[in-house]
Amino acid sequence: MNPPKHPRAPHAQGKILLAINPAASFGRSSGVGDRAAAYFRAAGRAVVVLEADDYEALEALVREALSAGPGMDALVVAGGDGMVHLGVNALAGLQVPLGIIPTGTGNDVARLLGLPLNSPAEACQRILDALVTGGRRIDVGRVRADGRTTHFAGVLSAGFDAAVNERANSWRWPRGKSRYNLAMLRELGSFRRTEYTVVADDVRWNQRALLISVANGQSIGGGMRITPDALPDDGWLDLFVVKPLSRLKFLSIFPKVFAGKHTGRPEVEIRRVRTVRLEAAGVVAYADGERVAPLPVDIDLLPLALRVLA
Secondary structure (H helix, E strand, C coil), rough: HHHHHHCCCCCCCCEEEEEEEHHHHHHHHCCCHHHHHHHHCCCEEEEEEEECCCCHHHHHHHHHHHHCCCCCEEEEEEEEEEHHHHHHHHCCCCCCCCCEEECCCCCCHHHCCCCCCHHHHHHHHHHHHHHHHEEEEEEEEEEEECEEEEEEECEEEEEEHHHHHHHHHCCCCCCCHHHHHHHHHHHHCCCCEEEEEEEEEEEEEEEECCCEEECCCCEECCCCCCCCCCCCCCCEEEEEEEECCCHHHHEEEHHHHHHCCCCCCCCCCEEECCCEEEECCCEEECCCEEEEEEEEEEEEEEEEEEEEEE
């Protein structure tokens, strides 16, 4: 990773907190965090590197660093959607912006924001440029469940896709996107439709479905564009429902999802909402690919609550 061509001399600048997930992409991006730190320092920025052996320990380090007081210009996360999820939750209620260096498997939030997925140097430069221009503000999803509150930037899943996440997260092989796709095929063989109770904007109904997602973003699983028209700054959540269908029909529709060409199917329903409550037995909700809680969950939106360096 080459240093920036035009380093900027520091002028009343604070620190960049750089949180690194050493397990991102199963070690294939090992060293990206250190190179990112060097890139920022070459640009005249002070950097505090935060590393830990597991997600929970890193989360605690980030919160401790943010609580140390003013003087933090940004929290930058190096990793995938799980690291973005960590950053979004650490910054809830704060004015510190979030920078993203995508080095994970899915990178759906980075894809949503138009960030470079395969060039850490370009991602670093985008962060430096956005620190000057101010970046952009996006909405943040808020989930209440089990007496706690969680935030997300991309998509909350509650159904087949969440079960796929549960299965995929238990595997160490294969690596990359193929792990999610293989987990999906394995899960498809045993998954049964779910009986949901849905309350959206105070309208209540019972819904049989293969899956239900609540989206602030557009994609899951590394580019499956389930809600291709969703925008992260429009003040709306997109409620995505796939009604029960045969395995054969599911497999015929699945390839269309990557291009967002599935939305006209009669089995697919998308509606824009402000608030959602999902109830179902035996279903666990995932947000940004991270486990949140078993249903029921209550979801709403915090408009333009997060500044991202994109």
